[in-house]
Amino acid sequence: MRAGAVHLPAAGRPAGNAPARPRQFDADLADESGLVVGASRATGQPVVVDPFDDTRYANANIGIFGHSGAGKTYLLSTIAMGALGLGAQVFVIDPEHEYGRLARRLGGHDVELALGSGHAINVLDLRGDVHDEATLGPAVADAVDLCGVICGDLDETERATLEAAVRATFEAVERPVLGDVAALLPASSRVAQILARWVRGSLGQLFSRPTNVDLDAPIVAFGMRELRAEMVAPVHYLLAEALWAKIKWKDRRRLLVVDELGLLFEDATVRRFVVSLARRIRKYDGSLVFATQNPGDLLSGEAGAVVATNPALHFFGAQRPGEAAKLQRAFQMSEVQRSGLETARRGEFLLSAGPARLPVRVQAPPWQASLIAERHGMVEETCHS
Secondary structure (H helix, E strand, O other): OOOOOOOOOOOOOOOOOOOOOOOOOOOOOEOOOOEEEEEEOOOOOEEEEOOOOOOOOOOOOEEEEOOOOOOHHHHHHHHHHHHHHOOOEEEEEEOOOOOHHHHHHOOOEEEEOOOOOOOOOOOOOOOOOOOOHHHHHHHHHHHHHHHHHHHOOOOHHHHHHHHHHHHHHHHHOOOOOHHHHHHHOOOOOHHHHHHHHHOOHHHHHHHOOOOOOOOOOOEEEEEOOOOOHHHHHHHHHHHHHHHHHHHHOOOOOEEEEEOOHHHHOOOHHHHHHHHHHHHHHHHHOEEEEEEEOOHHHHHOOHHHHHHHHOOOEEEEOOOOHHHHHHHHHHHOOOHHHHHHHHHOOOOEEEEEEOOEEEEEEEOOOHHHHHHHHHHHOOOHHHHHO
8 A cells, every 4th residue: 555545445345254334435535646636524634636546546537526506617627727736738628718717827828719719720730741641641531520510411422522622732732721622622512612601701710720729838728608509510620639639649648627518518529529538548648527517418328428437536516316316326326425415515525536435625725726716706715615
C-alpha cells in the first residue's frame, strides 16, 4: 500500500470468508498526488485523487452527476484548475458559455462559436506532409465528412467528386480552406450549391478561414450558447476533429471537460465522439471529464450507458428520487447511499473512486475558490449553502 493512500474494499464486500456487515462508506481518500477536490464529510481530511494513477484506476475519466444547483459547475472548475496546476492542458466544451471568463483569467482563451464571433477552425489544416498518404488520407476524409454533415447524406457519386476536389485542392493550394474545395466542384451540383452559402459571409468566417484559435493555450473554453440550430452538427464535427487531433499527439496530458453532456448527447456527432473518447482517450494520456443533470437519459441508451459507466471516478451529487433510483441500480449503491443523494446539499457528493465510496464536501483550495467566485459571480460558501 502506498504511503498516504487509503485502499479499502468495495462497499458491501466481505473481508476474507467472514460474513461482515456491509460497509456503507469509506472514511478518507488521499492519493500521493493529484487533484484536491475537497474534504471527507466523515473526518474533514483533504480528499486528493489522481485519476492518472494507473495502478489504482482503469482509466482517468471522471463522471459527475447532479441536478441543477448541486454544485457541478464548481466541481468541474475545481478539477480543471487542479489539472492545470499539475501541467495538463484543458479543453472545455461549454454549452451554456459559463467557463469563458475563468479560462481568460487563467491565461487561456474564451472561444465563442457563433456567427460573427470572428473565430475560425479550418478542417483542411494539415498536420504533416501533403505527399504522405498517412497524413493526407485522414485529412481528406475529415473534409468530406464535414461536407456530408453540412449537406446531408452524400451518395457515392457526390462523395467521390468531393474527395477528388479535396485532393486537387491540397495539390494546388498551399494553405487551403473549404472555399477552395467548393470552387472546384461542378457549379450546378447539389453539394456546390449548398456549400456556397457555408464558405461565404458569416458562415464562411467560421468554416472557411485559416484557424485562428490557439489550441496550444493552457485552457480553451468553447462556448456554444449562441449556436443557431443549423450550425450545431457542423460545429460539433469541426470541434471534435480538431480536439481529437490534438489529443492524439500525446505530447502532454490533456483533459476534455464536457459540461451538460445530456444536452450535447442528443447530437449524433457528439455521441460518436464522446463514446470513442471514453474508450480510447487513456491510450493518449488523456482524461474525459463530463457532467450531466439527467443521468437517466444517459443510462437509457446503449451509447449513453457506455459513457456513464466508463469512468473510474464518479461524483454523485444531489438527485431527485427517480434519478437516484436509476443511479442506485446502475452503480450498485446501497439504500443508505441512494438516500444520501436525495438529501445531499449543494456541494455534497458521493465520490466513487475505484473500490472506495466516500462522502465528500467539494471545496477548492483558496486560490482556486477565489477565482471561481470572481469568474462565476459566486461567494465561496455558495457551493455549500
